[in-house]
Amino acid sequence: MRTLTVDLGERSYPIYIGAGLLARADLFKAHLAGRQVAIVTNETVAPLYLKQLEASLSGCELTAIVLPDGEAFKTWETLQLIFNGLLQARHDRRTTVIALGGGVIGDMAGFAAACYQRGVDFIQVPTTLLSQVDSSVGGKTGINHPLGKNMVGAFYQPQAVIIDTTVLATLPARELSAGLAEVIKYGLICDEDFLAWLEQHIDALRALDGQALIEAIERSCAAKARVVGADERESGLRAILNLGHTFGHAIETHMGYGVWLHGEAVGAGTAMALEMSTRLGWISSDERDRALRLLIKAGLPVVPPAEMTPEHFLEHMAVDKKVLDGRLRLVLLRRMGDATVTDEFPREVLDATLSADYSALVAQLDQ
Ligand SMILES: NC(=O)c1ccc[n+]([C@@H]2O[C@H](COP(=O)([O-])OP(=O)(O)OC[C@H]3O[C@@H](n4cnc5c(N)ncnc54)[C@H](O)[C@@H]3O)[C@@H](O)[C@H]2O)c1
Numbered sequence: 266m267r268t269l270t271v272d273l274g275e276r277s278y279p280i281y282i283g284a285g286l287l288a289r290a291d292l293f294k295a296h297l298a299g300r301q302v303a304i305v306t307n308e309t310v311a312p313l314y315l316k317q318l319e320a321s322l323s324g325c326e327l328t329a330i331v332l333p334d335g336e337a338f339k340t341w342e343t344l345q346l347i348f349n350g351l352l353q354a355r356h357d358r359r360t361t362v363i364a365l366g367g368g369v370i371g372d373m374a375g376f377a378a379a380c381y382q383r384g385v386d387f388i389q390v391p392t393t394l395l396s397q398v399d400s401s402v403g404g405k406t407g408i409n410h411p412l413g414k415n416m417v418g419a420f421y422q423p424q425a426v427i428i429d430t431t432v433l434a435t436l437p438a439r440e441l442s443a444g445l446a447e448v449i450k451y452g453l454i455c456d457e458d459f460l461a462w463l464e465q466h467i468d469a470l471r472a473l474d475g476q477a478l479i480e481a482i483e484r485s486c487a488a489k490a491r492v493v494g495a496d497e498r499e500s501g502l503r504a505i506l507n508l509g510h511t512f513g514h515a516i517e518t519h520m521g522y523g524v525w526l527h528g529e530a531v532g533a534g535t536a537m538a539l540e541m542s543t544r545l546g547w548i549s550s551d552e553r554d555r556a557l558r559l560l561i562k563a564g565l566p567v568v569p570p571a572e573m574t575p576e577h578f579l580e581h582m583a584v585d586k587k588v589l590d591g592r593l594r595l596v597l598l599r600r601m602g603d604a605t606v607t608d609e610f611p612r613e614v615l616d617a618t619l620s621a622d623y624s625a626l627v628a629q630l631d632q
């Protein structure tokens with residue numbers, strides 16, 4: 266087992282990474298506030314892993330809250346189902362909420378924990394690659410609004426993150442690729458060595474090689490822990506974790522939540538951020554192409570949806586959480602492995618990025 270720490274003073278917590286950790290009763294029990302535990306999961310994950318987790322929590326007073334599955338259910342209405350489950354089973358302030366599932370479950374269960382009786386403890390047990398490398402770490406919790414992604418939520422840190430890598434065996438290939446978008450993100454924003462490692466190991470990761478997965482998860486979580494430890498509430502540096510997300514969130518909102526997976530939208534959004542960084546002269550077209558090849562090898566889309574016009578993008582991007590005083594701020598690459606958040610770009614470069622021909626960009630890659 267590998268153990269990392271998210272260093273946030275009195276809110277610091279461990280991230281445990283290893284094969285078979287769902288069976289480690291000792292890890293779970295070390296982080297419970299009291300005897301009451303509410304497991305929040307969904308109708309896909311419950312039949313696969315709920316019994317295993319319940320076995321590790323023997324002796325606890327358990328409630329399982331099983332939600333409908335999908336990004337389209339990351340809503341107020343579903344949040345209310347969590348509160349109904351907690352109240353019906355008379356959960357008190359010493360309850361621990363355990364999120365068992367992907368990022369949708371983790372974000373919602375964390376937000377419910379932040380709100381229930383003004384805050385109860387929670388533990389993240391992420392079961393998708395995306396949630397193991399990104400969403401379970403750092404305390405961003407929340408739900409979507411029809412007008413914008415993750416627009417209602419709270420910063421609320423878990424007590425621990427327990428990552429069992431064996432659960433990835435049942436993850437659909439499309440979801441694995443979506444997770445790789447966030448893994449590649451870390452290489453691009455802050456770790457060029459990791460980017461080179463990913464180029465060497467992308468096939469092994471897609472083939473679910475256990476050692477490669479553990480290394481990718483550990484390096485990703487370490488990068489995220491470093492950034493979050495330096496800027497928990499995104500007053501500056503943390504925004505680099507949003508590479509590709511301003512464009513990507515526009516795609517998710519415009520297409521309807523769940524039509525494009527979050528990781529897929531981040532893949533295409535990252536291609537747009539790479540293109541804009543190239544047009545600004547910050548990275549070369551060879552460097553852009555190198556990153557595009559890796560995204561494609563990971564099984565990700567790098568061409569935004571054909572039905573989205575520049576005007577559609579601009580409309581959705583105007584409600585991005587990084588907008589300040591009406592000014593759009595974007596995460597772009599100054600160099601490979603070095604991201605920055607900036608509002609200093611000519612409007613024409615943004616317009617050119619939004620109307621660029623991404624299919625042509627892909628077509629020239631192999632020529
Ligand atoms: N809080 C953050 O910092 C943060 C970071 C990145 C993404 N997010 C959010 O995370 C969400 C995306 O998370 P996601 O990609 O995990 O999607 P998800 O939670 O929808 O899970 C993807 C699918 O995989 C299924 N699944 C989960 N584990 C499985 C397993 N082991 N075997 C088989 N099927 C399994 C789920 O039921 C679902 O159908 C988005 O809402 C995004 O906004 C949050």
Ligand SMILES: O=C(O)C(=O)C[C@@H](O)[C@H](O)[C@H](O)COP(=O)(O)O
Nearest residue numbers: 399403405414415503506507510586
């Ligand atoms: O943890 C962060 O900070 C991130 O930006 C991670 C992103 O991958 C994630 O999608 C996050 O939910 C986006 O946050 P938002 O504040 O832009 O909604």
Ligand SMILES: [Zn+2]
Nearest residue numbers: 447510527531
């Ligand atoms: Zn993301």
